[in-house]
Amino acid sequence: VGGRDLLKRSWKGFAEHIKLVCDGVDLTQKIQDMKLHCLLILNIPRYASGTLPWGNPHAVGFEPQNHDDGYLEVIGFTYSSLATLHVGGHGDRLTQCREVRLTTHKSMPMQVDGEPCRLRPSHIDITFRCQSNMVTKPKRRGSMPIVNDPPSTVPERLRIQVSRIGMADYESLHFDKDKLRLASVPLGIIVVDNNADLEHVREEIDKVLVNLKSVSDSETTTNISSHWCFLDSTTAERFFRIDKAQESLHYITDISSEDLYILDPGLPAGHAPSPLPGSAPSSNGHHPREMTLRGNGAVTGGEDGSLTLNFTFPVTPPKSPNLLRSPDSLEALRPVESVENLLLQAPQPGVANRSAPSPRPTGSESLRPLRKLSGELIDASKRGDIQKIADLHQKGVNLLATDQYGMTSLHHAARFGHKDVVKFLITNAPPVILDMVEHEKGQTALHKAAWYQRRTICHMLVAAGASLTRTDFHGNSPRQQALKAEDKELAAYLENQEHFQLVQSEDQETAV
Numbered sequence: 001v002g003g004r005d006l007l008k009r010s011w012k013g014f015a016e017h018i019k020l021v022c023d024g025v026d027l028t029q030k031i032q033d034m035k036l037h038c039l040l041i042l043n044i045p046r047y048a049s050g051t052l053p054w055g056n057p058h059a060v061g062f063e064p065q066n067h068d069d070g071y072l073e074v075i076g077f078t079y080s081s082l083a084t085l086h087v088g089g090h091g092d093r094l095t096q097c098r099e100v101r102l103t104t105h106k107s108m109p110m111q112v113d114g115e116p117c118r119l120r121p122s123h124i125d126i127t128f129r130c131q132s133n134m135v136t137k138p139k140r141r142g143s144m145p146i147v148n149d150p151p152s153t154v155p156e157r158l159r160i161q162v163s164r165i166g167m168a169d170y171e172s173l174h175f176d177k178d179k180l181r182l183a184s185v186p187l188g189i190i191v192v193d194n195n196a197d198l199e200h201v202r203e204e205i206d207k208v209l210v211n212l213k214s215v216s217d218s219e220t221t222t223n224i225s226s227h228w229c230f231l232d233s234t235t236a237e238r239f240f241r242i243d244k245a246q247e248s249l250h251y252i253t254d255i256s257s258e259d260l261y262i263l264d265p266g267l268p269a270g271h272a273p274s275p276l277p278g279s280a281p282s283s284n285g286h287h288p289r290e291m292t293l294r295g296n297g298a299v300t301g302g303e304d305g306s307l308t309l310n311f312t313f314p315v316t317p318p319k320s321p322n323l324l325r326s327p328d329s330l331e332a333l334r335p336v337e338s339v340e341n342l343l344l345q346a347p348q349p350g351v352a353n354r355s356a357p358s359p360r361p362t363g364s365e366s367l368r369p370l371r372k373l374s375g376e377l378i379d380a381s382k383r384g385d386i387q388k389i390a391d392l393h394q395k396g397v398n399l400l401a402t403d404q405y406g407m408t409s410l411h412h413a414a415r416f417g418h419k420d421v422v423k424f425l426i427t428n429a430p431p432v433i434l435d436m437v438e439h440e441k442g443q444t445a446l447h448k449a450a451w452y453q454r455r456t457i458c459h460m461l462v463a464a465g466a467s468l469t470r471t472d473f474h475g476n477s478p479r480q481q482a483l484k485a486e487d488k489e490l491a492a493y494l495e496n497q498e499h500f501q502l503v504q505s506e507d508q509e510t511a512v
Contacts, residue, residue: 037077197251
């Protein structure tokens with residue numbers, strides 16, 4: 001708007017030519033009494049070269065501005081407040097609401113996201129509708145630190161899971177992001193700087209692949225094509241491929257908000273098992289280990305020739321020396337070991353020489369179906385396949401079965417947030433499953449649920465009788481896990497239930 005237009009403006013007396021309704025409350029009379037010169041509706045703390053239009057309210061009825069609270073700030077400006085805005089002042093706070101309905105009766109200038117226009121008489125509805133996660137990258141000029149620079153909220157290192165997607169799945173599902181995530185296959189965990197470009201990330205992924213090949217004892221190790229490329233998963237509609245020649249121009253925070261996805265042309269369409277959670281949460285261990293994907297050697301030579309995939313999640317290996325003596329002990333499950341002892345009969349005198357095969361291989365072969373079914377139970381709990389778990393339960397699979405790290409199906413279901421699986425296991429498994437601990441950190445399923453902020457699952461486990469006072473190897477209770485995850489509401493709930501559980505146990509002990 002030019003100076004002449006401003007002096008001869010038809011919208012002089014701005015407050016007399018608009019009607020403002022916020023969450024059903026008519027504020028028209030209020031802005032007329034204040035004789036506002038302009039109106040500002042925003043959801044960000046800073047505006048117009050770093051000013052703070054909302055300020056830092058201390059009055060009753062107004063909360064500090066927060067971009068993720070679901071509320072819009074409605075601010076009015078008089079001539080005086082507009083003049084002091086750039087010297088530390090703020091506007092006149094009108095309200096915080098979720099919906100604004102604005103009616104203009106004359107043509108007047110306005111800006112939408114910084115774009116100016118002259119709007120004819122209109123009815124305008126503004127709602128807090130969509131929100132996406134944003135990653136901020138701090139920028140600093142020069143090598144000297146800034147004295148008043150606030151501490152950065154962005155971690156120095158990112159620990160992120162890498163998952164790969166086959167070309168066939170990408171071409172058929174590239175417009176459905178949820179199905180693509182389900183079709184992805186976890187590859188490993190990498191730890192990189194938050195400002196690392198994709199060239200550096202590619203080097204880290206190559207290191208993971210080298211480690212996978214070095215530790216593999218089977219030909220079924222995941223082989224990735226040398227022509228793989230990164231996928232941008234941050235867009236709203238679909239995944240986009242990143243040209244390898246332009247990887248130096250992109251940062252890892254530009255293409256990934258949760259997991260990092262890569263496109264592998266060499267991955268066949270039917271290679272992946274049943275749909276896996278595309279956004280598998282990362283482990284909270286301090287020493288990340290790569291996630292291996294390899295075939296189970298015990299069933300590679302099966303009659304149907306099928307390949308059973310065994311996913312080893314990123315945790316440090318068990319500290320118990322008994323689990324490190326032989327490769328067989330890593331794959332054996334505790335319930336299966338007891339069955340093996342029952343199946344293996346001691347050789348009788350004079351009989352061992354007449355029997356060609358040794359009784360131990362016979363017992364091992366008979367245990368293969370049990371081990372396979374127990375592995376399928378663990379995999380189904382990771383995927384949330386409740387029908388598969390119910391079928392395995394009907395076949396007699398022990399619901400207390402654990403993987404090589406001592407994690408039960410309840411641990412995995414709590415980690416990945418599968419409420420129906422948790423409910424099924426609570427109902428059908430023995431109650432001891434609630435307080436079973438894994439080998440690496442000594443944590444129960446409630447520890448896992450608290451760390452990953454699975455509030456509903458925490459309620460279910462507590463209601464089923466899970467211990468709230470049991471601590472892991474580091475002395476952390478589930479409540480302390482929730483505090484570390486910065487979920488204060490969950491921590492308060494667990495603390496309340498912890499006190500109730502302690503009082504209840506004391507009453508039972510002192511009852512006469």
